Amino acid sequence: MTDATIIGGPSLPQERKLVTAIPGPKSQELLARKNAAVASGVGVALPVFTVAAGGGVLVDVDGNSLIDLGSGIAVTGVGNSAPKVVEAVKAQVERFTHTCFTVTPYDGYVEVAEKLNELTPGDHDKRSALFNSGAEAVENAIKIARHFTKRNAVVVFDHAYHGRTNLTMGMTAKNMPYKDGFGPFAPEVYRAPASYPYRDGLTGAEAAAQAILQIEKQVGAANTAAVIIEPIQGEGGFIAPAEGFLPAIQEWATANGVVFILDEVQTGFARTGDMFAADHEGVVPDLVTTAKGIAGGMPLSAVTGRTDIMNSAHAGGLGGTYTGNPTAVAAALATIETYQEENLVERAREIGAIIEEFFTELAKSDDRIGDIRGRGAMQAIELVESGSKTPAAALTGAIAKYAGEQGVILLTCGTYGNVIRFLPPLSISDELLREGLQIVADALAAN
Known part of the structure; x- marks a missing residue:
């Protein structure tokens, strides 16, 4: 067992100190x-x-x-x-740790959904659903998009990372260590070239035109349920696309009835110097997935998006035993408050x-x-x-x-x-x- 007298938090001495070799x-x-x-x-x-x-x-x-x-x-x-997060978690654990929101709901889940509907890009009417991990949010976003459009194909991009479930492994670009030997993967996932300014030398418009041409010729707009992309690709190398790339992809998706999904699992919640990375170019997705920074370390994720798309799934089609856990949503509310107040x-x-x-x-x-x-x-x-x-x-x-x-x-x-x-x-x-x-x-x- 570790020393129970050691207390974490901001009160820890903020210094680098080595008393043994690493690892000790x-x-x-x-x-x-x-x-x-x-x-x-x-x-x-x-x-x-x-x-x-x-x-x-x-x-x-x-x-x-x-x-x-x-x-x-x-x-x-x-x-x-963070102090607010610690206190919120302690208080919630003392009340109750679980009921399953889809059995007997609680207000914290609703409050987090309200916050996400307010904070995510766009001022249109929105709905949210909560999950446990980034991969689970991505998978549910695809489920929702397919149900809404009645189409099957999903377009992802070079260098993408979307998770480690069977579907999201297929959506992820890098083989080792994420995919090697774990196939076969879910079908109807297609990959398009991304914007990588350091290596491709293209403008955003040029890179988008290249991607759109490939989607239209190899997949077909009428077959495509969703296009999903990280506004800054994370695991693929922190690749920020050239200006104009994301708006052009969004414009094409909207014109063709394709659900445009931004995966903000890693970029969301103040990380990029905006509350969401989409805000940098004013891009407004149909659906956005969030996780990681949402709850100060507690497991929580979400899909937020246009009401007509989010409400297209039938009752019981979304959810899970632990999704929107009471302790995690309490942490999320305190975390969001901390982002704003500080x-x-x-x-x-x-x-x-x-x-x-x-x-x-x-x-x-x-x-x-x-x-x-x-x-x-x-x-x-x-x-x-x-x-x-x-x-x-x-x-x-x-x-x-x-x-x-x-x-x-x-x-x-x-x-x-x-x-x-x-x-x-x-x-x-x-x-x-x-x-x-x-x-x-x-x-x-x-x-």
Whole structure:
């Protein structure tokens, strides 16, 4: 058991402190137990076992304090133990933990739906349905779109990531580690070229025209139920499409009766410097999926969209035993309140500016930083071989390893395995953020 006296939250000392090598002896002991008890398919990026977290740090069982530049993959935007979220969860657990909303409902679910209808892009009439995970939200969005249109085909894009269920694996582009050996996958999923400015050199209009031509020739608009895309592709490499790409795809979808779905699982809730990434170009989706940053670390996701589309599914067609769990919706309401009261949208922009400035300067002396991209507190650098655009996957892995050994939690991504992504909690201080970025610079210098 871990030390129960350690309390997390913003009151934790906001410092990087190493008292052992990473991983330390207690973490190594727990890793051995993990390997003996947990399926090997459940891997870990950095084998340090957490006992407390808050602000911009994570404390492990050995007493090391690490800088968190991952937020549990963009989940803890408000911090790992934001005070309002903690209090809301405690209060709800004392009342009740479960009834199943589709058996005997409760007001928290309704309040979260009302908030999502208000906050998501567009001022049209909306409805929401709650689920447990991002993949589950995506799968239900596809169900709803197919039911509404009476069509089958679903169009996804190069570099996409949508989840690990059978349907969403088929929608995800990258084979390893997400798809390899797990097929066959669900049918009627078709892939179109995405906008990747660093590598394709196309304008948004050009990239959209290329994608639309392929959809029309290889799928057919009359057969297409939905087009779904991440407004900034996450696992695929934090790829922000060229300006105009998303509006053009949306315009084509609307003109052809195709449901336009934005997957904002990773980009939603202040992460990109807007409440939703769609707001950057004023794109209004028919349906939007959310999860990750929605509930301060509690498992919750949602599909929100146009009332006629959302209400097309018959009663009983949407739901699940745990969907919209009372504790998770209580956490979501407190999380949304925290985003608004602490102006975390603006904080995300400040964080993004620091990261972009740091690596723009560093790239002047290191041409292996091929691209610096992202928005708000969703930033990335794409690493390449010197003097080329050849992906430098080995270098990327070495940087992440070095950072972990120095007490910085750093995540990688990208179809080619050569992107380092920065997803710090929006509660991190400038000082901690800059210290973490300097460790990355040190890692580049050492490799």
